[in-house]
Amino acid sequence: MNRFSDTREESNRLQIVIDEKVKSSGKAMSLKRKFHEIRRLFRHQTIQFIAFAFVILCVVFLLATLGDSPEERAGEHLSHVRGGRSNYNPISDNGELPGSEDPETVLKDSLGNFEPAEEIDAGTPGELGKPVQIDAGLPEVKRAFSEFGFNTHVSDMISMNRSLPDVRMDQCKYWHYPEDLPTASVVIAFHNEGWSPLLRTVHSVLKRSDPRYLKEIILVDDFSDKEHLKDKLDNYVQQFNGIVKVIRNKEREGLIRTRTIGAMAAKAEVVIFLDAHCEVNRNWLVPLLAPIRRNRFLEKL
Numbered sequence: 001m002n003r004f005s006d007t008r009e010e011s012n013r014l015q016i017v018i019d020e021k022v023k024s025s026g027k028a029m030s031l032k033r034k035f036h037e038i039r040r041l042f043r044h045q046t047i048q049f050i051a052f053a054f055v056i057l058c059v060v061f062l063l064a065t066l067g068d069s070p071e072e073r074a075g076e077h078l079s080h081v082r083g084g085r086s087n088y089n090p091i092s093d094n095g096e097l098p099g100s101e102d103p104e105t106v107l108k109d110s111l112g113n114f115e116p117a118e119e120i121d122a123g124t125p126g127e128l129g130k131p132v133q134i135d136a137g138l139p140e141v142k143r144a145f146s147e148f149g150f151n152t153h154v155s156d157m158i159s160m161n162r163s164l165p166d167v168r169m170d171q172c173k174y175w176h177y178p179e180d181l182p183t184a185s186v187v188i189a190f191h192n193e194g195w196s197p198l199l200r201t202v203h204s205v206l207k208r209s210d211p212r213y214l215k216e217i218i219l220v221d222d223f224s225d226k227e228h229l230k231d232k233l234d235n236y237v238q239q240f241n242g243i244v245k246v247i248r249n250k251e252r253e254g255l256i257r258t259r260t261i262g263a264m265a266a267k268a269e270v271v272i273f274l275d276a277h278c279e280v281n282r283n284w285l286v287p288l289l290a291p292i293r294r295n296r297f298l299e300k301l
């Protein structure tokens with residue numbers, strides 16, 4: 001009996017001890033969690049603070065940079081160009097192309113050194129870019145539109161070497177350019193292009209480019225299936241004594257890969273891509289080559 005009550009008491013006491021232990025451990029856990037929560041919050045705020053400070057620093061840096069006078073910035077960047085130092089940076093931060101001030105490309109009172117003779121109206125359709133009036137309901141016109149997307153029937157009526165109006169600003173005629181220019185390869189990619197638009201593109205480049213700088217015209221055929229772009233084209237370009245070349249893709253590649261194939265085959269120093277149904281106008285090439293020449297000259301400094 002005594003022993004029993006002793007054991008009971010013992011067991012009761014044990015229960016209390018356990019309860020207290022559980023209680024105290026629960027208290028300790030909630031404290032620990034709180035501590036963690038505070039720490040996490042603090043950490044979060046620290047990150048926020050650091051991010052905020054970083055943004056402020058960026059703004060300060062930007063303001064300081066923008067605050068520089070143009071002379072200061074020119075001194076930092078363009079002096080490398082003009083002074084000819086080896087750490088030349090091709091892109092100045094004010095967006096100006098370093099070659100844009102070419103002392104050898106000059107505006108004078110006299111007509112430019114590459115100005116060609118005036119183009120004259122030969123009296124045939126489309127001369128000087130004049131519109132050709134035709135009945136849009138003609139079956140040939142409808143067929144041309146459905147096959148090529150534009151009126152190749154009219155294009156076929158126009159001379160391959162037709163004259164064009166001078167659409168430039170008047171000032172363009174008075175610019176003088178250096179003559180030691182790089183050579184150019186003109187790459188023309190096409191797929192099932194109409195005959196006369198394609199060949200007029202070629203003729204216009206040949207007619208209006210100084211032969212000193214036009215090394216070649218590369219026609220890249222992106223797997224056309226039209227009959228006029230096969231042997232007929234190969235035979236036609238033979239009259240140009242090798243200046244006009246034809247490359248053919250063995251499968252359809254798409255415009256950009258076709259242009260790339262043309263560029264890989266190009267032998268000149270500069271590659272120019274043209275659409276297959278356009279015409280270049282007078283003195284088109286030299287103003288494109290002169291800044292490249294200038295840029296290459298600066299690079300060598």
Ligand SMILES: [Mn+2]
Pocket residue numbers: 275276277
């Ligand atoms: Mn086009």
